[in-house]
Amino acid sequence: MxxxxxxxxxxxxxxxxxxxxxxxxxxxxxxxxxxxxxxxxxxxxxxxxxxxxxxxxxxxxxxxxxxxxxxxxxxxxxxxxxxxxxxxxxxxxxxxxxxxxxxxxxxxxxxxxxxxxxxxxxxxxxxxxxxxxxxxxxxxxxxxxxxxxxxxxxxxxxxxxxxxxxxxxxxxxxxxxxxxxxxxxxxxxxxxxxxxxxxxxxxxxxxxxxxxxxxxxxxxxxxxxxxxxxxxxxxxxxxxxxxxxxxxxxxxxxxxxxxxxxxxxxxxxxxxxxxxxxxxxxxxxxxxxxxxxxxxxxxxxxxxxxxxxxxxxxxxxxxxxxxTTDWKYLDINYQVVAKIDQAACISCGRCHIACEDTSHQAIANLKQADGSHRYEVIDAECVGCNLCQITCPVQDCIEMVPQDTGKPFLDWLHDPRNPYREAS
Amino acid sequence: MEGKAFPKKIKKEEPTVIDSLNHLPRPNQNHASLAEHFSDLAPPLTDRQAVLEASRCLYCYDAPCVNACPSEIDIPSFIRNIHQENVQGAAQKILSANILGGSCARVCPTEILCQQACVRNNHQECAPVLIGLLQRYAVDHAEFQQHPFQRAASTGKRIAVVGAGPAGLSCAHRLAWHGHDVVIFEAREKAGGLNEYGIAKYKLVDDFAQREVDFVLQIGGIEIRHGQVLGDNLSLAELQQQFDAVFLGLGLNTVRQLGLASEGAPGMLAATEYIRELRQADDLTTLPVADRCIVLGAGNTAIDMAVQMARLGARDVNLVYRRGVEDMGATEHEQHIAKENQVRLLTWAQPEEVLLDDQGRVCGMRFARTHMCDGRLQPTGETFELAADAIFKAIGQAFDDSALSDSSGQQLARDGERIRVDEQLRTSLPGVYAGGDCTQLGQDLTVQAVQHGKLAAEAMHAHLMLNVEAA
CATH class of the missing domain: 3.20.20.70 (Aldolase class I)
Structure with missing residues (x-):
């Protein structure tokens, strides 16, 4: 021990x-x-x-x-x-x-x-x-x-x-x-x-x-x-x-x-x-x-x-x-996207309504022929905020998956969108 | 509609309990100990249990339980109200969708409705939220200073509702709420329909059904006239003339026949007749008990009959069904109750002959064993006999045609024997609506009847008010 x-x-x-x-x-x-x-x-x-x-x-x-x-x-x-x-x-x-x-x-x-x-x-x-x-x-x-x-x-x-x-x-x-x-x-x-x-x-x-x-x-x-x-x-x-x-x-x-x-x-x-x-x-x-x-x-x-x-x-x-660092040093090019494990999902709809009402409308509520619901992430709309994962009652049902964006590390200090960026 | 004679006998062709079973012994227990066997099957939740159970609700969006509820109660909302100690708010939410929410909480087969759909009805989640018991908790504990729904200004419209069962009461309440005046025509002495006369005693105890009727009537604008039998001292044509609209909530008032000889012999009785007698008995020791009995059928009424006879002290209760367990109409929950009460289930056997003793009374039944052959139920050729002091038929109820014997009634389009309605509960006759078990729409459940009554009332209201505006 x-x-x-x-x-x-x-x-x-x-x-x-x-x-x-x-x-x-x-x-x-x-x-x-x-x-x-x-x-x-x-x-x-x-x-x-x-x-x-x-x-x-x-x-x-x-x-x-x-x-x-x-x-x-x-x-x-x-x-x-x-x-x-x-x-x-x-x-x-x-x-x-x-x-x-x-x-x-x-x-x-x-x-x-x-x-x-x-x-x-x-x-x-x-x-x-x-x-x-x-x-x-x-x-x-x-x-x-x-x-x-x-x-x-x-x-x-x-x-x-x-x-x-x-x-x-x-x-x-x-x-x-x-x-x-x-x-x-x-x-x-x-x-x-x-x-x-x-x-x-x-x-x-x-x-x-x-x-x-x-x-x-x-x-x-x-x-x-x-x-x-x-x-x-x-x-x-x-x-x-x-x-x-x-x-x-x-x-x-x-x-x-x-x-x-x-x-x-x-x-x-x-x-x-x-x-x-x-x-x-x-x-x-x-x-x-x-x-x-x-x-x-x-x-x-x-x-x-x-x-x-x-x-x-x-x-x-x-x-x-x-x-642990300051926000300005975080990688602005890093991207995660939510992924729902459909086998573990109990179809409570909490991720959907949370995203729909208060975030980015990135989880579709698909009504199935048998009246049940299937919730699917719309990858293109997902900003990777983690809210769906937080509201999901089932542990490990929603995973935030890192995406291969092909972009290099870039922090806000050097981001071209930052009007006060430091000269590189 | 001045009072006509109270009809002497409501079902002329069916023997009463007294006629049929009077020769049988009475229970060998006193009323108090018998009454204990008929107390609440599912005891109500305590305050603490209610809060604990409410906290298990995930407050689903577009919740599967709501979609599974025939009366569309906003279940996550009322449970959240319970959890926030707003019991009145919870009850009002329930009652606004289902004015008989108290009895539905007790008699609904939640195991095939809301609780089956509950997302926590999943082995990963242990068990569904006990929605039925939470609904009962809310309705039982709400203390309204006055009726929770206030009538709209009078419309001057008068509507006839035939039948004071769940469909009729629900329809009448919603109509009164909208400002219409309603007269309910009821054949029996008490309102409530199957809640009063047909539900197993341990599911709906004491005088709950009547208290619920009183609550419904509190809204005002509803008059109930008893002893009014459509097709006897009342006709559809008359109602059409005298009212702005008519709702038929007639229920199913005859019992299916086996088609065997001696079907009317002493000892042979419809289960619904016995259950009605049991529910109305002030003293359970007066009821005849068949020590050995057979219940024919496989639905919830068959289970109710078998279990109640067992609880009255019968030693040998056999439930006999011509098909297999998987075909039974009774839910697994009901079958479990039967097993817990030592009811023996015999499948793949169909009645062949009623056996009589030398006094012409039932002493048993001969059954033919059955099996599936080429997709059809066939006798195997083998038979067996069961000794019994009484045989209770629970093979289904049928629509009583005599109610629609007048000229208007005969014009009503049918779906099979029942009244044809569209999704707005309109029959083929203008201004005549129908709902509940006398129609083919949906399942034969109390909660379904309540929903029919509610939807019919909304459709009648929309139609009547449209005409007002046009005029």
Missing amino acids: ADLSIEFAGIKAPNPFWLASAPPTDKAYNVVRAYQAGWGGVVWKTLGEDPAAVNVSSRYSAHYGVNREVMGINNIELITDRSLEINLREITQVKKDWPDRALIVSLMVPCVEESWKAILPLVEATGADGIELNFGCPHGMPERGMGAAVGQVPEYVEQVTRWCKTYCSLPVIVKLTPNITDIRQSARAAHRGGADAVSLINTINSITSVDLERMVANPIVGDMSTHGGYCGSAVKPIALNMVAEIARDPATHGLPICGIGGIGSWRDAAEFVALGCGAVQVCTAAMLHGFRIVDEMKDGLSRWMDSQGYRSLQEFQGRAVGH
Whole structure:
């Protein structure tokens, strides 16, 4: 079996599956259960200055798919609501009992040097493997000048990172908020401040739904609500993009990235690794199913790696980064055309109506003598958009087949149709 | 149309259950335990099951299920409404195409209609969406503050509908909706036709048929007159004179005969007669039960009869058909129900002689074995006998000619014995339309009759209003 062990920003772990800083890592009881279940590491739920935060009830709401599967969870919970002293004592004991597992402590204190200078030695004394700076929490804490209020200002990110590197010898992971316009600015700032790694994404500002009878958004506190932070499988595409943006940015080249955002299966994890991550963090999937999910994640990942001949994560880490580029560098002469496997087609007509109403009228609806329908691609009209394949309920029924156009590679920068093309 | 005498007996030539089977014992169970055997064959979906099942619908475009539905219900749309918790919207969508959507959801052979056509009726997709049960869920759970369809302004037109079965009710409702006034002439005491008198009790339980009739009549503008028998106390010529148009939804009111001696002997009965009695019985313990019985036929009525007799406690129920299983009219689903109820199926045997005991009552039947020879069904020469206390004929119903015995009726063109209609349900007489089982068009199904009634109403409306505009 492939070796899943990693060394990420100097932190060793038996596997790349870590639990993110969140309710599942709130206290020793949960963390010990997570280690027992086989998690490679844990980011302890964010510590802050005493007095501890106070939470409201209720705290979560969800966005559902058609079968009531949870697509995403929104939360308005704050950082730890337990005292610093209790947390530090538990961290010390857990790390002592589980020396082979990664234990990272998430931190959030006011954006003043003295606060960081005070807390960092206390954390280091626990024996923890590293710290993660919570610059992302989008609710509650920013109103107090912390969390996303710091993460949204690159100068603050850089400054706090530098304080941490000054007053602490542990690896510093800077957790980035996605509630910005260009994630690279935050990553570059962390890099300038001396960060050993970045982790992303934190949660996204969200309102999941509105109770139309009470006319208040969810989750409801009394008869009011507030925006929360969104996570779960629905945010994975956003997270993957932000990871890729940082991975291919020359300014942050080589900066270790810990992927977070909608990871619930080994395949999700492998995708983050392929886009450059050296470890991943999981929260929502564990909150929905319990810690046991790590079993299938580890087993699936190592079997897939075996099937591909990868002996370690490093062997495929970042392999997809080189294939991610700006639109202007794509081959404008590349052409795919949809092909329907008539033997697999169940004649639901979804590809036809999608293409007919909203795309390029490239799928003919041919009524057969027996009253049934046959759907056929009109090759000349197909632009290769993939919509039919997306709407088709049958896996592998519609294939997008590359065409031999006989034309050479041509990107938009050199395309004669581009009025601003570069001179060749 | 002042009330004429209520006819004493509707089918003079057919013996009633009491006449024919009175000598047989009654069930040895109490009513409550018997009634359990006649509760819903297919239990309704729960809320959760409905939402789960609705989510399986792929919302096909130009959907095969809609094309397979004789009443053209927009199935993907109503299922999507169910999934979006808009049950009222789902029900209205169904009822706008088929006002008897509640009973059709229960009695339709969905396995050969919408659910057969469903794209998920494919081994790759596990199973078809349970369209019939979803339709029932929507119609059963909708709570309308008022009738969901509002009548148009009165047209002043009066239309006669003969027969308060599915075709007549559907036609009357659509006509009333368009603003016409309708009088339905019905022979029996209750409206509903086969839904009231002919469907297996476990398919359409309790008083659903009557509640559905009440719902149809809620629209207003429809009067039902009972005890009105065409060809007896009512004539087509009269109706033509007194109404702007006439719709005939007569159904099939006689039973085919075997053509054997002793066909009227005690113990020999049409299955439809027994089923009617069963459906109307307030106390199931009053019904005569044939411990050993033979059901002749291979359609869904034959299965209904055999299964109901088994559920009443008969130990030995034989369904006998002169051809092979592959020729049976009953769907595979129906055959499965028969097997589950320990009904024995005997094929390739045709009735040869009714066997009587010394009191002249049925005690069995002799059958000739059959086979296909030169493309024709032939006796093999071999015979066998089956002992039975009763024999139920379910070999098909026929059109009752006596309904059309007057001068107008005799002018109606026929397709074989049934009334000839075109695609707009027009007969050969101007202003006279017909639909349902008394016509040859389409299949003999409730849902088909509903569609005929609806289309006939639309054709009548278009025709009558065209004349109004021209005038």
